[in-house]
């Protein structure tokens with residue numbers, strides 16, 4: 001593991017967040033701050049789990065890091081580039097090139113084959129590479145399912161496609177949002193192990209959020225999201 | 238680009254039913270547009286060029302158009318007869334190269350029997366360089382009760398050389414009005430794709446003296462088909478017959494008289510053209526509605542693609558190009574619709590006039606209609622594409638919580 005942690009002086013970390021804020025307008029019309037993270041860092045190749053209650057803003061936090069949502073203020077440095085300072089298409093590009101995202105509901109494209117799903121994970125970054133896509137699917141044990149469609153796969157197999165897709169493009173950072181939330185106990189354990197191993201093999205850092213004690217227990221490094229997020233602390237009070 | 242292609246293809250497949258239906262409506266609209274256009278242009282050029290080798294027609298006082306339709310196209314009623322002396326006079330006129338009399342007034346099951354002289358078959362080039370030829374048999378003997386049939390009418394009536402028939406009186410078929418005379422078919426003409434194909438040709442004398450015809454008019458002719466020595470001769474005769482005289486009508490030039498007909502019915506194909514433009518517009522609107530209505534179902538896919546790093550403009554282009562692709566598919570099918578419509582129209586025109594339209598002659602509409610339709614569809618794609626462009630990623634990524 002140590003091989004992937006490159007200690008660079010000053011900008012040592014792969015992901016470095018400062019004074020990140022995001023608020024939403026509630027249905028009643030008042031602004032509500034959901035994310036208020038003064039500082040957060042993740043080293044290259046590091047694997048970290050964030051523990052947080054439902055509604056505490058974990059998904060919002062990951063969406064901000066991925067550039068799916070625009071931050072209100074603050075900075076999100078990923079591999080030297082500030083996601084929070086980029087415009088919409090700049091964020092799309094940085095996400096396509098540097099980030100792999102694993103969703104709780106997998107979010108596979110139903111109209112595309114398994115292989116095409118994985119290739120689309122690469123298409124908007126460095127470009128599709130069928131050999132690489134097939135190799136990733138082989139790695140997650142689906143080499144015989146390339147031409148299948150997501151609905152023809154079991155839930156556990158679908159999540160493995162999602163894992164292959166997130167890692168196909170050699171991302172430096174993988175974000176996983178309750179990746180095992182829809183899986184049964186056995187599948188969840190296997191899937192989690194697969195995510196962690198493949199991230200390690202591909203040199204990607206992993207930031208995972210969950211409120212499942214079973215998942216959190218398997219991580220060496222676990223942080224409380226409520227300790228990180230000042231908005232959450234206020235809400236809790 | 239390869240990725241956009243894949244996205245479009247998969248999207249077309251995912252919405253196969255609406256893709257097919259909208260493409261079919263485009264096909265119908267495009268086929269209609271091209272057909273209306275081609276029929277308009279083709280019939281105009283064809284009918285103003287068809288003169289079966291003559292420059293002018295001389296007939297009874299009346300409408301020039303009626304004279305031309307009756308004598309050249311074998312349509313409409315005859316405006317009346319002229320005396321044999323009138324025929325003799327024009328035949329001898331120094332400005333006239335060739336004058337062939339015709340007489341009408343009988344039919345065989347609705348197909349016209351026209352009396353004429355053998356010169357029509359020996360001396361006249363119905364298009365430059367081509368004379369009527371016999372496919373089978375021989376020409377009628379001008380003194381006998383014999384007939385030569387146009388190719389079309391021979392096939393329609395199933396008559397062959399050696400068969401006989403009894404003519405019916407009048408231009409309109411009425412089974413009670415059968416003549417007693419029996420005519421022998423001596424030959425069938427090779428197809429000329431002119432009105433001559435649907436005519437039963439018999440000797441002039443035969444028609445004039447058919448039992449039951451007014452014996453006082455037995456030497457009258459219905460019209461004289463004329464070849465002139467020069468165009469100026471035409472204007473001179475026009476002056477003589479139409480301005481100075483008041484007994485006869487000299488129809489010249491035939492092409493201009495037919496063009497007048499098309500001017501008269503011009504409003505009709507303007508209406509048709511307008512309708513086909515509207516149908517095209519509506520079907521392009523159909524593409525808009527089809528894609529727009531499926532936006533709810535597409536939103537999740539769009540959000541996923543965006544989450545994978547697809548740019549807004551990529552999604553936008555994919556939708557616009559998908560709309561254009563539906564237009565393209567539709568326009569490919571439109572050529573099939575065009576073929577069906579035009580074959581039908583050409584058959585009707587051939588049945589009615591004997592004239593064959595050149596269905597697949599190149600017409601610029603075959604280029605601009607597909608391009609225009611595809612552009613219109615792409616235009617229709619702009620609105621849903623804009624909606625796709627604005628799709629919120631976070632809000633559409635799966636049912637959260």
Ligand SMILES: Nc1ncnc2c1ncn2[C@@H]1O[C@H](COP(=O)(O)OP(=O)(O)OP(=O)(O)O)[C@@H](O)[C@H]1O
Nearest residue numbers: 024025026034053054055056057058059060061638
């Ligand atoms: N677009 C939005 N508009 C308004 N409020 C929002 C919006 N998105 C999220 N929120 C609110 O922000 C809060 C945090 O949502 P988020 O999805 O980040 O929570 P979470 O920690 O991921 O919860 P869970 O564990 O249930 O997934 C919730 O109270 C939610 O209602």
Ligand SMILES: [Mg+2]
Nearest residue numbers: 058059177638
């Ligand atoms: Mg969440």
